[in-house]
Amino acid sequence: NLSDKLDKAFHILKGHGKITEVNVADTLKEVRRALLDADVNFKIAKDFTARVKEKAIGQDVLTTLQPGQLLVKLVKDELTELMGGDVAGVNLSGNPTVILMSGLQGSGKTTFSGKLANFLKTKKNKKPLLVACDIYRPAAINQLHVVGDQIGVEVYSEPENKNPVEIAQNAIKHAKANGLNVVIVDTAGRLAVDQEMMDEIARVHKAIQPQETLFVVDSMTGQDAVNTAKAFNDILNFDGVILTKLDGDTRGGAALSIKSIVNKPIKFVGTGEKMEAIDVFYPERMAERILGMGDVVSLVERAQEQFDEEEARKLQKKIAKNEFGFDDFLTQIQQVKKMGNMKDLVGMIPGASKAMKDVEIEDDAFKHIEAIIHSMTPGERSKPAIIDVKRKARIAKGSGTKVEQVNQLMKQFDQMSKMMKMMQGPGGKNLMKMMGG
């Protein structure tokens, strides 16, 4: 997903102590590719990186103390801006306030109607009414009633009436007569943009003159989401976008592009099927979320690249025959070292970069381990079981370490051997494959 890709892009920077003009350009190229892969419109992605580059040059990124962080900040600020700048609220003027939902079938209109009603009721002290204008499927009306029951909000429906304009108008009258001050009109969608659907929602829109027309879009639909948003906006000139299903494995592209294509703010996000799974959209938080996630995928990818396949196959045989020894352990360590510097690797694990911020990780964290293994005889390396107290003392002395360090390594080795054996069992195959075997 986008986070992974962006992280990979920044990884280029993190790997280098110093940033040169060349790797600023390289990084921004990766950022652009990440945006494109996430279905961000080509021109937007190009403009985006051009703007960041310009700002980077303007702020003289190359001569600052922490150029990487400054560049990350520039990218974050730019992302924030691209997604809408300041927080946009819902217009609650009018009595009643009329809110119209639009969007394709399955985008989450009915679910979001319920979430919004619940939000306005519990957080804004409003008295909402939900209106069922999806007249094509009896199940749709039932669905809204179930939602309404769940949150204790009245639902207006006319199961026999096939005219959504009339239903919506009657609902507004009903709200006025009963002191309900927000009317949320849920409408019918189709699976794709379709003339009949567009005509119908345009008629409803014209008749009820909503204070807020919201376009609901499934954030997993990528580039299509942008096209759909454009089609609805051409007809309705809507006021805001609702990005649903942000809890899934979503591509960030929709959030990034929609705002710039239709120039309308994203107002809320849906983060689950429950009625409470609604969040006000904060562009800055979204940008942070996109940038702050670790990149497990690229960690695995790098491991894959670096682990010599031949080596892995040999290793597998040895483990199978119970012949895994300290020489193999040493090889493993060297493989891990090949993967890059430790700080780098830690930075790619989600959450770890924050937790480890203040912990010093030596790049030569393996130095002692290697010294200890080098002080072992070939016999000891292949049959660690023979290493007794006397031998341990000799090894510690020879490697310039303490006996406790030798003990610690023996323990680590033991754990690793056990793990390796486990990986041989059922379910372990994938793990071995992951390591290049």
Ligand code: GDP
């Ligand atoms: P509509 O056809 O536009 O009215 O869409 P629905 O409200 O019926 O939603 C379609 C499906 O998406 C349902 O199964 C919902 O439970 C699910 N859904 C809606 N919003 C979200 C969300 O934010 N997260 C997740 N995971 N599922 C959602």
Ligand code: MG
């Ligand atoms: Mg629906």
